[in-house]
Amino acid sequence: MRPNTPLVDRIAKGTGVCVEMIQDTISRPTPGEGPCWEWNLSFAGVTPMIMLDGRPQPVRRVLVASIHGELPSTIRVVPVCPNKRCVNPNHTMVKNQFVDGLMTLTPPADFETAEDDIMDVVDTVYSTEQPWDAASLAEQFPVYTEEQFAEAIRKIEDEGL
Numbered sequence: 001m002r003p004n005t006p007l008v009d010r011i012a013k014g015t016g017v018c019v020e021m022i023q024d025t026i027s028r029p030t031p032g033e034g035p036c037w038e039w040n041l042s043f044a045g046v047t048p049m050i051m052l053d054g055r056p057q058p059v060r061r062v063l064v065a066s067i068h069g070e071l072p073s074t075i076r077v078v079p080v081c082p083n084k085r086c087v088n089p090n091h092t093m094v095k096n097q098f099v100d101g102l103m104t105l106t107p108p109a110d111f112e113t114a115e116d117d118i119m120d121v122v123d124t125v126y127s128t129e130q131p132w133d134a135a136s137l138a139e140q141f142p143v144y145t146e147e148q149f150a151e152a153i154r155k156i157e158d159e160g161l
């Protein structure tokens with residue numbers, strides 16, 4: 001996916017960051033650099049979401065895909081910024097869920113633990129209508145896997161999260 005004006009305009013609208021800075025970051029990503037881009041529009045749990053191609057998609061993943069091209073489903077895009085609303089791709093990390101190796105876009109100092117990750121999935125589950133189904137949730141929110149949704153649903157039901 002190529003960066004396009006409509007996406008940049010929409011990110012500007014959702015964050016209040018100027019179009020020039022967004023365009024510049026997308027064309028020349030520099031890990032760790034720049035201010036936070038605080039998302040002010042819709043969220044799924046704690047995950048910033050944007051409507052694209054007729055469905056809600058995670059903003060960070062859309063931005064990273066606009067820089068690096070289409071992302072395979074095994075690639076997860078995770079925030080490494082302490083600011084939960086931040087979608088700046090310079091504050092975002094790309095991770096292969098099946099390999100321990102990380103493709104790091106930012107220094108992993110603030111990288112969240114697996115336990116935090118599952119809490120994000122739990123938040124996402126809570127943001128949707130019951131009854132919950134791991135497979136359809138995974139389809140709706142491709143940033144997480146069906147296994148992660150199954151685990152989150154189990155935690156909600158068994159541990160009363």
Ligand SMILES: [Zn+2]
Pocket residue numbers: 035036037081082083086087088091
């Ligand atoms: Zn940030």
